[in-house]
Amino acid sequence: FTRKTIEILIALPPCFVGNTMQGIHEHLNCFLMKYLPTLDGVVLSYSNIRFSKKWGRVVDECPFPQFWIQTDLLVWKPHVGSMLEGRINIESADHIGLLIYNTFNVSIPADLIPQDKFIFQQNEKYAADFDAAEDEAANPAGNLDKSMEQPTQAMGEWVSKITGQSMSHNGLLRFKVASYHQVNELLSVTGSLL
Structure with a gap:
């Protein structure tokens, strides 16, 4: 088991305007119990969510506000030979x-x-x-x-x-x-x- 801190850009659907953290949790929940090649392991949990920038941004005509966040992940990765x-x-x-x-x-x-x-x-x-x-x-x-x-x-x-x-x-x-x-x-x- 390892802890990894990641930074990720999350685009939130407009239904989460006014409840940004719920939208972030729903986005991160999609990673749980799945193998992510970029982490080379299975994400078991996340914690300590923080915003990298104070405000989200809307780009061009896309109605989804984008937020850069950081979070700590608990990742399970078996090691060959262990x-x-x-x-x-x-x-x-x-x-x-x-x-x-x-x-x-x-x-x-x-x-x-x-x-x-x-x-x-x-x-x-x-x-x-x-x-x-x-x-x-x-x-x-x-x-x-x-x-x-x-x-x-x-x-x-x-x-x-x-x-x-x-x-x-x-x-x-x-x-x-x-x-x-x-x-x-x-x-x-x-x-x-x-």
């Missing part, structure tokens, strides 16, 4: 999904999990339920909706090849940030256990 901890929310043979800070998704693909130390152990009940659902779907006379009524089962988990114990500790897993990239103003993080 160690983080997340809560596992899904495990499958091809990846582990985690949630960090109860907000950001992380995916650890199977090729970034050391195969010499860990193996995916499929939940046998899930496999049996999945096979039964496939058999029912293949049988046109069967009830296709029945498989949808069954509760979702855990697919399985990644375990140590030596001890057979789960790789997570109370659902938490430490990992290394392998990469991240922007997807539709959101940040997608890829982790590694190598």
Whole structure:
């Protein structure tokens, strides 16, 4: 997490004449929880709004008064190679999904999990339920909706090849940030256990 001070030009719609701060807040709220390439991170909050100049200005025929403001931003930017901890929310043979800070998704693909130390152990009940659902779907006379009524089962988990114990500790897993990239103003993080 870092704090950054930015200066930005805001053009306020005429509906905010007489309530400039509300217009500024609405403009800044559009940045929250989005990845901004200019900051190379996700804006979590803003504070300490101040005007760079005492007055706004109207340029040519544009009815939107423009204000230069400064504000402090709290920005989250993962650093490649840093160690983080997340809560596992899904495990499958091809990846582990985690949630960090109860907000950001992380995916650890199977090729970034050391195969010499860990193996995916499929939940046998899930496999049996999945096979039964496939058999029912293949049988046109069967009830296709029945498989949808069954509760979702855990697919399985990644375990140590030596001890057979789960790789997570109370659902938490430490990992290394392998990469991240922007997807539709959101940040997608890829982790590694190598």
